[in-house]
Amino acid sequence: MEQNHIIFSTENGVGKIILNRPDVLNSFNSDMASEVQDALDLCANDGSVRAVLLTGKGRGFCAGQDLEEAMSPGTKIEDIVRTTYNPIVLKIRKIEKPVICAVNGVAAGAGANIAFGCDLTLAASSARFIQSFIKIGLIPDSGGTYILPRLVGMQRAAAMTMLGDKMTADEARGLGLIYKVVHDDQLMSEATALAEKLAQMPTVGLGLTKRGLNHGLKVDLPTQLEFEADIQAAAAASKDYEEGVNAFLEKRKPIYTGE
Numbered sequence: 248m249e250q251n252h253i254i255f256s257t258e259n260g261v262g263k264i265i266l267n268r269p270d271v272l273n274s275f276n277s278d279m280a281s282e283v284q285d286a287l288d289l290c291a292n293d294g295s296v297r298a299v300l301l302t303g304k305g306r307g308f309c310a311g312q313d314l315e316e317a318m319s320p321g322t323k324i325e326d327i328v329r330t331t332y333n334p335i336v337l338k339i340r341k342i343e344k345p346v347i348c349a350v351n352g353v354a355a356g357a358g359a360n361i362a363f364g365c366d367l368t369l370a371a372s373s374a375r376f377i378q379s380f381i382k383i384g385l386i387p388d389s390g391g392t393y394i395l396p397r398l399v400g401m402q403r404a405a406a407m408t409m410l411g412d413k414m415t416a417d418e419a420r421g422l423g424l425i426y427k428v429v430h431d432d433q434l435m436s437e438a439t440a441l442a443e444k445l446a447q448m449p450t451v452g453l454g455l456t457k458r459g460l461n462h463g464l465k466v467d468l469p470t471q472l473e474f475e476a477d478i479q480a481a482a483a484a485s486k487d488y489e490e491g492v493n494a495f496l497e498k499r500k501p502i503y504t505g506e
Contacts, residue, residue: 248289252279254304255286260297260446260505261439262290269305272353274313280331287338297446297505299342300438301365302349311356311379324385332357332389336364340461343454345445349438350416350425355379360389363398366457367441368425370416371434376424381411397464398423449487450505455479 248255254265264286266273273279290296303309312331317324339346339361348365356379362368370376378395380387387395387408395404399422407414416428429437445453455478463471482488486506494501 248285253282259443261442262296263300266303272307272310273303274310276313276316291342297450298442299346300442307352308350308354309358336390347442350374357389360391369427371431374416376414378408449503451485
């Protein structure tokens with residue numbers, strides 16, 4: 248896997264993806280998008296990777312799309328959306344492992360919506376979020392029109408996307424857009440610790456929990472209750488469930504293998 252625009256590593260069950268175009272605030276071009284997609288695929292298919300951590304290098308998390316690429320002759324913005332952002336968002340949501348995002352600075356446009364689309368997002372206290380699409384006459388992509396109303400309601404989603412105002416990390420947390428705000432110098436240590444904690448938990452159960460949350464966004468309650476019964480059966484068939492029950496009965500700490 249090429250790593251010209253990202254830094255990818257695995258340690259302690261965590262696959263770490265660092266966006267690495269700091270000179271342009273880690274804005275996406277097609278090459279970086281391809282590398283991120285490859286890294287997410289690797290994390291999904293590697294059993295030793297039990298959690299994913301996504302962050303950016305330098306003073307920004309991600310400023311969205313590289314406009315120089317977007318404005319190049321013959322380039323269509325809809326093609327960029329379909330080949331860059333749609334696959335990344337879908338991979339983040341479909342991978343049955345927790346995806347933690349550490350927002351180390353500005354998260355604008357697609358960068359903000361990718362952060363909001365992760366399972367647990369931590370942000371440095373100095374981080375800022377902005378739905379910058381409207382500033383250049385575009386609409387929110389990368390799942391923005393889907394995720395934001397579900398997280399904050401239609402009125403707040405409309406205000407965020409139509410006005411394009413900057414939002415502090417504390418404001419984002421207060422609205423339920425992110426999980427936690429931490430001091431800048433503690434962001435990576437806390438995010439890494441959280442990812443490593445999740446990597447030691449029952450991976451099958453975590454993945455099925457994520458599947459259930461995804462499914463619940465699109466069905467009615469009776470349908471979801473039946474779906475819960477089905478995936479509960481899958482969880483109960485895992486070795487992690489057996490280990491968890493035995494550890495409880497034996498009054499010891501469980502050792503989960505993610506199987």
